[in-house]
Amino acid sequence: MKKILVATGGGDCPGLNAVIRGIVKRASQEKDWEVWGSFEALNGLMEEPTRLIKLDDKTVAGIHVLGGTILGTTNKGNPMNYPERQPDGTFKTVNRIPWLVDRLKSKGFDAVINIGGDGSQAISQAMFEAGMPVVGVPKTIDNDLSSTDFTFGFQTAVQTASDSFDRLVTTAASHHRVMIMEVMGRNAGWIALYTAISGGAEICLIPEIPYDLDVLVERIKGRYNEGRGFVNIVIAEGAYAKEGTITASKGEFGRHSVRLGGVCFSLSQQLKDAGIEADIRETVLGHTQRGGTPIAFDRVIASVFGVKAMELVLAGKFGQLVILKNNDYTAVPIQEAISSYNVVDPHGTLVQAAKGLGISFGD
Amino acid sequence: MKKILVATGGGDCPGLNAVIRGIVKRASQEKDWEVWGSFEALNGLMEEPTRLIKLDDKTVAGIHVLGGTILGTTNKGNPMNYPERQPDGTFKTVNRIPWLVDRLKSKGFDAVINIGGDGSQAISQAMFEAGMPVVGVPKTIDNDLSSTDFTFGFQTAVQTASDSFDRLVTTAASHHRVMIMEVMGRNAGWIALYTAISGGAEICLIPEIPYDLDVLVERIKGRYNEGRGFVNIVIAEGAYAKEGTITASKGEFGRHSVRLGGVCFSLSQQLKDAGIEADIRETVLGHTQRGGTPIAFDRVIASVFGVKAMELVLAGKFGQLVILKNNDYTAVPIQEAISSYNVVDPHGTLVQAAKGLGISFGD
Amino acid sequence: MKKILVATGGGDCPGLNAVIRGIVKRASQEKDWEVWGSFEALNGLMEEPTRLIKLDDKTVAGIHVLGGTILGTTNKGNPMNYPERQPDGTFKTVNRIPWLVDRLKSKGFDAVINIGGDGSQAISQAMFEAGMPVVGVPKTIDNDLSSTDFTFGFQTAVQTASDSFDRLVTTAASHHRVMIMEVMGRNAGWIALYTAISGGAEICLIPEIPYDLDVLVERIKGRYNEGRGFVNIVIAEGAYAKEGTITASKGEFGRHSVRLGGVCFSLSQQLKDAGIEADIRETVLGHTQRGGTPIAFDRVIASVFGVKAMELVLAGKFGQLVILKNNDYTAVPIQEAISSYNVVDPHGTLVQAAKGLGISFGD
Amino acid sequence: MKKILVATGGGDCPGLNAVIRGIVKRASQEKDWEVWGSFEALNGLMEEPTRLIKLDDKTVAGIHVLGGTILGTTNKGNPMNYPERQPDGTFKTVNRIPWLVDRLKSKGFDAVINIGGDGSQAISQAMFEAGMPVVGVPKTIDNDLSSTDFTFGFQTAVQTASDSFDRLVTTAASHHRVMIMEVMGRNAGWIALYTAISGGAEICLIPEIPYDLDVLVERIKGRYNEGRGFVNIVIAEGAYAKEGTITASKGEFGRHSVRLGGVCFSLSQQLKDAGIEADIRETVLGHTQRGGTPIAFDRVIASVFGVKAMELVLAGKFGQLVILKNNDYTAVPIQEAISSYNVVDPHGTLVQAAKGLGISFGD
Helix, strand or coil: CEEEEEEECCCCCCCHHHHHHHHHHHHCCCCCEEEEEECCCCHHHHCCCCCEEEECCCCCCCHHHCCCCCCCCCCCCCHHHEEEECCCCCEEEECCHHHHHHHHHHCCCCEEEEEECHHHHHHHHHHHHCCCCEEEEECCCCCCECCCCCCCCHHHHHHHHHHHHHHHHHHHHHHCCEEEEEECCCCCCHHHHHHHHHHCCCEEEECCECECHHHHHHHHHHHHHCCCCCEEEEEECCCCECCCCCCCCCCCCCCCCCCCCHHHHHHHHHHHHCCCCCCEEEEECHHHHCCCCCCHHHHHHHHHHHHHHHHHHHHCCCCEEEEEECCEEEEEEHHHHCCCECCCCCCCHHHHHHHHCCCECCC | CEEEEEEECCCCCCCHHHHHHHHHHHHCCCCCEEEEEECCCCHHHHCCCCCEEEECCCCCCCHHHCCCCCCCCCCCCCHHHEEEECCCCCEEEECCHHHHHHHHHHCCCCEEEEEECHHHHHHHHHHHHCCCCEEEEECCCCCCECCCCCCCCHHHHHHHHHHHHHHHHHHHHHHCCEEEEEECCCCCCHHHHHHHHHHCCCEEEECCECECHHHHHHHHHHHHHCCCCCEEEEEECCCCECCCCCCCCCCCCCCCCCCCCHHHHHHHHHHHHCCCCCCEEEEECHHHHCCCCCCHHHHHHHHHHHHHHHHHHHCCCCCEEEEEECCEEEEEEHHHHCCCECCCCCCCHHHHHHHHCCCECCC | CEEEEEEECCCCCCCHHHHHHHHHHHHCCCCCEEEEEECCCCHHHHCCCCCEEEECCCCCCCHHHCCCCCCCCCCCCCHHHEEEECCCCCEEEECCHHHHHHHHHHCCCCEEEEEECHHHHHHHHHHHHCCCCEEEEECCCCCCECCCCCCCCHHHHHHHHHHHHHHHHHHHHHHCCEEEEEECCCCCCHHHHHHHHHHCCCEEEECCECECHHHHHHHHHHHHHCCCCCEEEEEECCCCECCCCCCCCCCCCCCCCCCCCHHHHHHHHHHHHCCCCCCEEEEECHHHHCCCCCCHHHHHHHHHHHHHHHHHHHCCCCCEEEEEECCEEEEEEHHHHCCCECCCCCCCHHHHHHHHCCCECCC | CEEEEEEECCCCCCCHHHHHHHHHHHHCCCCCEEEEEECCCCHHHHCCCCCEEEECCCCCCCHHHCCCCCCCCCCCCCHHHEEEECCCCCEEEECCHHHHHHHHHHCCCCEEEEEECHHHHHHHHHHHHCCCCEEEEECCCCCCECCCCCCCCHHHHHHHHHHHHHHHHHHHHHHCCEEEEEECCCCCCHHHHHHHHHHCCCEEEECCECECHHHHHHHHHHHHHCCCCCEEEEEECCCCECCCCCCCCCCCCCCCCCCCCHHHHHHHHHHHHCCCCCCEEEEECHHHHCCCCCCHHHHHHHHHHHHHHHHHHHHCCCCEEEEEECCEEEEEEHHHHCCCECCCCCCCHHHHHHHHCCCECCC
């Protein structure tokens, strides 16, 4: 009997359970493969005693509709830089990848499917280079991996944000307000951009396009002057103002400086400082975007990723990452996949289309 | 032809449009009644030129599914305390109710249906006492009117909050986090209480029950110690700690002192100050709770309220507020309705049931 | 240690799991009570070997958001009329209630909480009369129990139907069609009535008001003549035409005669036979109305019902059914509760309000 | 001032209004373009008097969230084969394209954007060949156009079907039933395939893979024998059995022979005839799949299609169809686009992945 270990690492993302189910469903069609899960990324394997669970058709029944991951996850304890207690009581950072590969083999595992983002796939690659047969499944709520057109979770986050936005629009219009909604995206503004187009925002602020406060103020005042007395703004948590365009608040509210409500809070203040007299209200969606049942689109991607990952294992193709490219499910070397990062192109098709819809980016 | 004026006042609330549609639909079955709407509460009538709109079956077609109000609304310019510019340029607060009733009559209105909360209904009563035939329709997202068992909008707010809560729970469980979700409710904790029961929260903090920080900390640590490493907290924006139970933060974070994230932000800080080491994440639902399409339950209440209000007008029963009491649609004198206020009873059935479900109120 | 047995009987209903969780959560606060579940109503107890499961906080974690029942259910094998195999191979119907009560006691059960509809509560009453301490929890998707204002599941069914209706309306309007949507309700038209009001239907057909086909035809033609070329119809599966009003189809399409699409199919044919030339499209919601996650309102009712049922057990108050009456959670004798049935009153407030909204019942 | 005419043709599809809004928003950024809409496809232009409407920012405000089309649509009166009344009272089919192009020019239109499916785009091409500057926007709920990877509406239909499926699964499991859900798809099984993967169906029947009844029966009985007593089936309305595999029902239930419940009804009967004893329940989603607010993904595609179409007009690139190919928005000649049709490949990636998930296609 051959054994495969599955782990989920990094932040939450709708669809993780559907990937796990896909792997197990496909594996159960083979006579000679067993699937095991490691709790909390690879920690379940690294600890003594181990915390592993055998996964079969019954364990995964119905889990594709659930958010989160039945295996739990963690952001701590990267085995490439593991804090190891020294005899003198201090901690030293060590590379535990070789030890990890030995442990996997000593526990009888023939392969690993590692589901996770950049950090997790760097571990996948390191394990692969250290001799472990590994297949990676990409996970990024931000849709910022250049090797795959879409990943599971992203469209669910956009849907959740868009639904909330729809709810805010009616209040904005009835009360003639400026509504600011902060969505995820520290470095990539995809969620904000898609939400702004889907929801019909007037303003969309993303990390890729620093905004000019004067431009925003002009746009907002213009709306009120032309008799349409409300403005809806989507802002990515990583958005920030151009150098020198904020005077009153400068120094006080830098990028990421206020975590709850983050830039959102500061934007509200910035607008007030700059003379916007309309009522301004903020909403911070926070982790609602990362949780909950995946939309159908994401369940399909995640389920197929799971099946594909298992088929790569069966075919003996390791060091590969499952992707969806040009509407086809295929794979690329992990090494290649994690070397480039996909942010919004300020001059690309989608931003231009958004501008065609009348959305201002404050530039 | 007889004319009726409809106005919507105060904060946004899902179902306002369904009330308007109900009034118009019922009125259109009479040969001799016309319905007019005043934009932005009664301001549309008070301004010169007036901003009024004739409402017929076509104007209201399909609006029952929309959030907000097609008439717009405002919180400003209460006619009972109207800021009137004096010859010397200063402002003086005057009671413009008599003037308002004159104006209504001079514009040919035979009756008014005023849809709104406490403040709006005080105006309804004042107009009624000044000789204007008025019928009131209650509106409170907080469900805090003692004369009616339910009003439209409340259950929609609870549903929106509960849906968001469901999304947070999966992340909390996967990441072993403390999740804090702030919902509406400055004086009444109904939305928080219903959401906590619906969502299966571990902790629910409401204005009616000041919390003891030590009790919260004990409960949270207990959860982690028994191996269920996550806690979900619903907090009403008006919740606050008991006197003397917060030391480090005292003075810094009073009730309502921090508006964005409000008490929520301070609660997160309070918990950290008190030694909670787990990751804590906050979500502030804000106005998403007040907007969007009403759930079916609220559409039914609102639509029937509209029909009932028009039937009171037809029957010549004025000074009345439409209510839903003991599962029946009826009416009470406005005067009686606005004299009492319905907050959560800390010893009542629902709080006891919530405790039976294991929900802690921090008391 | 005292033991209680929980069972769920009859048709599916969103909220069953929340009731189970409520019972277990409340019981877990007592030192001396264990909760057990019987699979497939009481069959799990009656079979040899038994199929019972011990329920604790972990078993019920998170189940309140799930549709269906973790205990399964069945419509078969009523113990009051149990088909018992005789020595000669034939079956005879016997009353196994006394045997059932003996078995409960011999298995060490001190009390039973029986969740179910009319049939299940008749069994509850019979067991109670035979000496078993029983508490009942009412379950009816149709909201047809007169002793309780609302039960869990009903509003979820209405919401599901209303959401589907909203989707149909846009197509009806764009294509100038007659849309017929069949909802549940063989004897009571509550789901149809609430859905019609919530959705803004033009026509609502329910079992309590037999329709006159000529009236429907006139209404439909009227809509097309006045330039609003579409009609949306909600029909309860038990609706039927008045005697003598259908000529062409009479005899062919009686009440309940065509199960898939039921009366709906026949209504479409009836309208065509009667000269309606517009495109007619049908949707049969079927069991989508009985399944899925309960809306927040129903989760609250169900959770509180569970806690209340356990508290009745603790207080030693048996032979009682938990109810929600006049906005308060209380209890009535089961005997009293199951003796009357609550259908839509053709002259009641809601039907009159619906007519005020322009909804025709074909009468 | 230059004028453009917009029309929407064929069946309903979530996203049509977002396309219209996209066109108008983009055009409003030009000084010299006016956008007009023709009611009910091109009929509004062809009739006398015309039924046209000028579209500006206010007309299209907020329509992107609405299902249907504000312009209405129709399946009747194809101008390529127009039934023209002859002097003797009979009708003759004539090609009115030349007349239509003349009429467009005489009414001052400089370009046409035609939103619609195969039939509509054939008209687009004919008008283009007759000298009219035309840009096409593809519309197909079935996702069966080979030139574009995705179109708006498809994912919304899948989401609606998947949501309904989720609701059925819980009842199936609790009651040990066979649930059959019929979705759209007469010739292409994409909606059924995506829904089956998203929902976790056991069986998926599509037009591209005729099913063998014996295979289905074996699969269903296998599920019950292994103790998992429920089966969920998704069936496209155009699915049908292989020749010779249905004996009892043969001749009675051919493909498309029973329209309401279509094959679904017959499948239920076929299974009963073939010895399945479990309860079988059917749901026919019908037009709920074509209506309602589009999901965010579809709103983005539709909005960008609208902007792109207008930009093609501005760039003078006619005879083109807007598409989304390889994750990029671009265009192809209409002629090329409508010449090939995209059905599910029985040996393609998605069907293989579905089989990997344990979904049987009855082959």
